[in-house]
Amino acid sequence: MDWEQVFATRQSRMKASEIRELLKLLDQPDIISFAGGIPDPALFPKEAFANAFADLFSGLQAEQALQYSVSEGYLPLRDWIAGQMRDIGIDCTTDNILITSGSQQALDYLGKLFLSPGDTALVGWPTYMGALGAFNAYEPSYDRLDPASNRSAADYVASAEEAGGEVKFAYTSSDFANPTGITLDERARNALLDLAESLDIPVIEDAAYQGLRYDGEAVPPILALDIQRSGGIENTRTIYCGSFSKTLAPGLRVGWAVAAKPVIQRLVLIKQAADLHSSTLNQIAIHRVAKDGFADQVAKLRDVYSSRRDNMLAALEREMPEGVTWTRPEGGMFVWITLPAHIDGATLLAQSLETERVAFVPGRAFFADGSNGNTIRLSFSCARPPEINEGIARLGRLIRSVA
Numbered sequence: 156m157d158w159e160q161v162f163a164t165r166q167s168r169m170k171a172s173e174i175r176e177l178l179k180l181l182d183q184p185d186i187i188s189f190a191g192g193i194p195d196p197a198l199f200p201k202e203a204f205a206n207a208f209a210d211l212f213s214g215l216q217a218e219q220a221l222q223y224s225v226s227e228g229y230l231p232l233r234d235w236i237a238g239q240m241r242d243i244g245i246d247c248t249t250d251n252i253l254i255t256s257g258s259q260q261a262l263d264y265l266g267k268l269f270l271s272p273g274d275t276a277l278v279g280w281p282t283y284m285g286a287l288g289a290f291n292a293y294e295p296s297y298d299r300l301d302p303a304s305n306r307s308a309a310d311y312v313a314s315a316e317e318a319g320g321e322v323k324f325a326y327t328s329s330d331f332a333n334p335t336g337i338t339l340d341e342r343a344r345n346a347l348l349d350l351a352e353s354l355d356i357p358v359i360e361d362a363a364y365q366g367l368r369y370d371g372e373a374v375p376p377i378l379a380l381d382i383q384r385s386g387g388i389e390n391t392r393t394i395y396c397g398s399f400s401k402t403l404a405p406g407l408r409v410g411w412a413v414a415a416k417p418v419i420q421r422l423v424l425i426k427q428a429a430d431l432h433s434s435t436l437n438q439i440a441i442h443r444v445a446k447d448g449f450a451d452q453v454a455k456l457r458d459v460y461s462s463r464r465d466n467m468l469a470a471l472e473r474e475m476p477e478g479v480t481w482t483r484p485e486g487g488m489f490v491w492i493t494l495p496a497h498i499d500g501a502t503l504l505a506q507s508l509e510t511e512r513v514a515f516v517p518g519r520a521f522f523a524d525g526s527n528g529n530t531i532r533l534s535f536s537c538a539r540p541p542e543i544n545e546g547i548a549r550l551g552r553l554i555r556s557v558a
């Protein structure tokens with residue numbers, strides 16, 4: 156069978172990345188890894204989950220947990236999320252919330268909802284590579300989302316027409332973005348809404364890291380600013396994607412989308428067709444753990460991750476040669492490094508794995524056009540202070556040797 160002949164055209168955009176191949180080497184025990192953008196498993200609320208599962212299996216809820224359920228998601232969990240959303244200025248009801256299997260599924264569904272082949276998605280330059288992966292299946296073009304530039308709405312429209320479609324949405328990771336760690340301030344969020352209004356397109360707000368702020372003032376979510384402008388969630392154009400992956404546990408695959416009802420109703424139809432609903436058992440467990448211990452869990456994460464971030468920033472200050480710059484995130488998991496123009500992040504990774512045994516993610520994969528090869532992403536979430544000091548010292552040595 157010649158499988159390539161029978162695959163749909165959209166599959167041509169879905170390629171295994173060479174970076175993933177390199178990163179497979181990370182299982183080797185002597186490697187210091189700043190590569191994975193994942194939570195530290197030592198910090199998972201294991202006991203709370205053990206109790207939640209034991210408790211629900213010892214009672215009548217076991218039958219509900221093992222049964223099919225509604226596509227919208229487990230109502231008490233949606234109710235709890237609605238309360239959390241209201242606390243950050245997003246006045247909504249359970250009807251504005253869909254539970255998804257991770258926020259990654261929401262990104263896939265939003266691609267399916269909005270993108271016809273050739274349409275344009277506006278994305279950051281760089282942006283979350285998983286969003287590019289999700290949208291790619293719908294065969295879009297990408298254009299650079301840069302509300303601070305002087306580009307007019309007409310200019311975005313003209314570029315989209317040239318690419319064979321229309322501008323369909325702007326996607327942004329508003330807090331402690333993956334990969335840069337950067338947070339959009341309120342002015343930038345309003346500028347983005349202005350641009351979206353003049354293009355009359357939705358904004359997809361990826362809030363995967365929003366709860367993990369270590370210092371500085373919280374900035375209202377774009378959806379909250381949109382509600383302030385428009386008078387209520389039913390008049391908004393922003394779709395907020397949240398996740399329990401970075402705070403409670405990614406393995407349970409529970410995330411959510413918040414938006415005006417017509418959008419949620421469409422997403423519910425997509426979910427019905429795709430997987431009926433997210434795991435009932437996992438939603439119930441997440442609800443039990445969140446309602447009793449979410450704030451304490453997040454406080455614990457902030458405490459540990461903020462000191463790892465401080466540690467990494469101090470080590471970079473000590474070890475990096477002139478010509479290397481980096482971001483100073485107020486939260487999340489990532490520091491984004493810009494190397495001198497002639498150093499390629501992917502080549503550096505190959506050298507680093509061979510000689511220094513330090514892993515990171517080369518930056519090119521986060522750019523829709525594969526540009527800006529002289530960048531790398533470091534994650535501080537899983538490394539202990541001695542590893543951070545040693546790993547950054549080795550990386551600094553390698554960069555000095557090729558600079």
Ligand SMILES: Cc1ncc(COP(=O)(O)O)c(C=O)c1O
Pocket residue numbers: 192256257258259260283285328332333361363397398399400405409410
């Ligand atoms: C910015 C961003 N959005 C979404 C996701 C997907 O997370 P999940 O599907 O586990 O909620 C990730 C995961 O790394 C991410 O970094």
